[in-house]
Amino acid sequence: MQTITQKLANPTRFMELSGKLLPWLAAAAALTLGYAMYLAFFVAPPDYQQGETVKIMFIHVPAAWLAMMGYSIIALSSFGLLVFRHPLADVSAKAAAPIGAAFTLLALITGSLWGKPMWGTYWVWDARLTSVLILFFLYLGLMALRSSLEDEATAAKLTAVLALVGVVILPIIKFSVDWWNTLHQPASVLKMGGSTIHPDLLRPLLISAIGFTILFLVLHLKGMRNEILRRRVKALTMAEVERAARGHVPAAAE
């Protein structure tokens, strides 16, 4: 009995399955996000204190959550690469990095747009903001390290080591609002004793979070497929060059 991860270790099987899954997921992401935007703009009432700016939250909170999920995916994939030598682990880690970095940047930008009217400043050096900024730097470091190495197998393993070192940041981000006295509000969506957000605002937020999560998965799967195809093209080109070098391909010789 094979587990699902073992079955997916075969790239061909992965391409087949993900190719079937992708249109459905993309449609689901579009529908959910469309519905979430409709709720956000036409249904959700303005907050009694924050007014309409509360609606920035419908993008900011999912983006921040996906910034952390993206890094978790990279860390899990890196673990899978280093420990189990799963053939798709590196593909997954590589594809997730730019997407996670984009969502981190989105969370930082939407947060500072919200901060200007609410806190009176675009940026404060509080623990939550600083730790998310470090997360963004970590993403950049991962991508820079990978691009600086020629050999893909070496790049994969070294990037995985760095990703696992950086995983320390995730609990720091999560608990920064509890450990330090920060301007950023503590967790209010998921907490013991129920959410402190009014249901009228909570529902669009959750739907938006689901939509963005599906969007992340779609982009991630698409990125993985592209990476697999890119590697195949590279392997085919190398084989072609090798054959041409031996002089066995008269058609391609000219």
Next chain:
Amino acid sequence: MSAFLTLLKRDILLATREGGALGTALGFYLIVIALMPLGLGPDLNLLARIAAGVLWIALLLAALLSLPRIFEADHDDGSLEVMAMGPLPLEAVAAAKSLAHWITTGIPLALLAPVLGILLNLDLATYPILIATMLAGTPAISFLGAIGAALTLRTRRGGLLLALLVLPLYIPTLIFGISAISAATMGPSGYDAALLILGAISLASVVLGPLAAAAALRVQLQ
């Protein structure tokens, strides 16, 4: 254990007899600090207020310059491969080399900081606290830096990449080093906590650094 001590002694000897590397780091530290008043203006009150932060940041940059030295020479002449095949686990090799880096770079930089503090009109009462935070914090710089040095061992444009990889890891050390100093100048409360966290960061990196650096070295030596 004797292999560990031998390697430690060898690296310290190499670093001190060679001389140039440590001198460069100290010279860099001096020139960065000397640039600060020129850039910010010679207002002594302003300088005294920002002195601790400037000293810390310049120390990070000076240490950063010396990081490639941890593995580079041994990798170039092949002795790193001999060490990898030797009886000592690669983790212990990385730990010995990081420790040697701390002794030959971290401690001298930390001890030079108060001297440079004179240039920045640092408050006299802050001197012992500054040295304490730097001695507690610099192990993290060497041991986390070893990870970056191992990761960028064979890359082109390694120096800039090393800065991008390692500086984010240094941010917690910087934050708690500075907060210990500012807590101490405001009053005794909070100083202990920040210093203890700083020590905890250093101890954690003493564990984490050699493990990750050895994992990276194994990939590099394949």
